[in-house]
Amino acid sequence: MVDNIDQLYADIQRGNENTIAKAISMVEDGTKDAVKLMKKVYRNIEPAYLVGISGPPGSGKSTITQSIVQLWRKENIKVAIIAIDPTSHFSGGALLGDRIRMDKISTDQGVFIRSMATRGSLGGLNSSIYDTVLIFSLAGFEYIIIETVGVGQNEIDIVKLADTTIFVTVPEAGDEIQAYKAGLMEVGDIFVVNKADRPKSKQMVLTIEQLVSFREDKNIWMPPVLATNALKEEGITDIKKRINDHHIYLQENDLLQKNRREVIRAQMINLMEKKLNEKYISPILKDQKFFKHIELICKKKEDPYSVVNELLLL
Amino acid sequence: MDNIIKVLIAKPGLDGHDRGAKVIARGLKEAGMEVVYTGLRQTPEQIVRSAIQEDVDVIGLSILSGAHSYLFPEIMNRLKKADRSDVVVIAGGIIPEDDHKKLKELGIKAIFQPGTPISKIVDFIENEVQK
Known part of the structure; x- marks a missing residue:
């Protein structure tokens, strides 16, 4: 139990790592104190800029995340990462393994990595994910990345929280019909074909470019399709630049606030x-x-x- | 209200064998725990920082290199400095019995030898965390 919510709030704001970590656990466990804390947070805090990164297992999401974060850190920007992996339907447990590929940033004092399991046993999105975003915002992180394996509806709900959504895929991910199927391909603001040194990467870039050019309204954001080789850190500056472009696009078209109203609506549901x-x-x-x-x-x-x-x- | 036990499985130091750590990670997941695995060759600093950020209840250290008497005190010290001595630390791998007493004095709660059934580790963790 926490004696004083205001003290807890102030300690998070001061960036105390123990307190931030404990507050996230409270929110995950749905304690009464967490509710008290979040009431105050919702009334005081604007969320930091939220980037979602999704894609199939092994496509390079964590490696790309690490490289983007390294670029932001060169500019002294504080970044938090929420790395989400699925909860087992059978045991309720989860294996959270995204830290393995974020080794280079794990001791950086301006980076906070938190692994979370999807939990949410009875359908719907685990509401503690967005609460965690707000706790990191209170703690002064300027960018927050949510990373999730792109396999189903739950993951789409997670990336829809983000201001900018990056969808990572690989050259071998399949033909255009698979890409045309409904799903994560519909929510990407930036597409990345990683492992672009492999054969057929140009074909995959073209396939996705064709897919996104089918979007009806020509005035809206045209999602760029970028080829990267994350292991060699090739193409990462381009992703960083496009995140920035998209941020400006959202601001100039008053879409940032609109998006955030949608997020609050989803959180209410x-x-x-x-x-x-x-x-x-x-x-x-x-x-x-x-x-x-x-x-x-x-x-x-x-x-x-x-x-x-x-x-x-x- | 959920109270799911969260465990960090870590490989301190320079040994490159993590079959055992992966088996334990999977076993604990199947017992309903949330298991963070951080991969090979972690420094004490990395392990303790991960444990803090993830707010784990338990750290499981897997070591086969023989460097436990050097690395474990460093990990325990850093946990103490971070005011997180409440985290239950257990160890496994190749750790000679002659060293067990010294490690337990450091605050390592249990040392599991090769061949330990996973259920025994699960029971131990559940028991310790509920205290």
Whole structure:
């Protein structure tokens, strides 16, 4: 328990690493103190510039993140990284391995790396991710990077929090039909074809360029498609420049505030879903009656539609 | 309210073998813990800073090089300096029994030899963290 929320708030603002780390854990665990802290944070803090980076496993997200951060650090910009990996549906545990590829920045005093598991057991985005963004903003970090494996809806929800979203892929990622499928390809502001020393990288760049040129409105931001070789740190300055360009584009078109209203809207929905789950759904799931209904439905004595209405008193 | 145990698995020093560390990381994940693995050749400074930023409950040090008597005191000192002596530190790998007493005096809570069933480590961690 924390005796004094104002003290906690001030210690985070002063950049005390222990306190920042503890505050994030409180938010992840959903403690009462975390709620008190976040009430104050939401009323006082503008979020720092938020960059989302996503893509398939092994495409080079962490390596690229490390290189971009190194460039920002040369300008003395403080950066926080939230590295998200999936929670196991079977055990509830998670293996968080993004730090392995951020070795060069792990002791930099202007960099804070936090690994988080997706948690969020009952659908919806884990609301503590955006709360963590705000805690880092309070602590004075100027850029925050959220890194996540791009595989599903949950990840799209995460990158939609970001002001600029970078989608990283590799030359072998597939043909154009795979790229045209709905998903992360639709939310990227900057596309990166990493491992561009491999064959077919030019083809992949062209495929994505064709895909993004199909976007209806010609006045809006045209996502650049960049070829990089992250291991050799080639093409990274270009990514950094494009993040900056996109930031300016958002500001000049009043889109930054619009985007952030969308984020708050999403966060509200997350919190409402979480409350409803806690208050109404979770107790039902623990009730013996619930298991009996499942049995009866399997035996064709009942049907899920009637049972759901009965359980939720609708 | 969730209370998921968070563990840092770290390989201090210059040995390049992490099969054991990876098996432990996977085993703890399957036991429902959140496991941060930081990779090979970590300095005590890197390990302690990671532990602070990640706010872990437990650090598991895996070492096969024989340099434990040099590296572990440094890690324990840095944790103390950072006011994080509350973190439960355990160790595994090739650590001769003659050294166990000295390491435990440093505050290392347990040393698991090769062949230890993962369930034993899981039980130990769950027990220690609940204290």
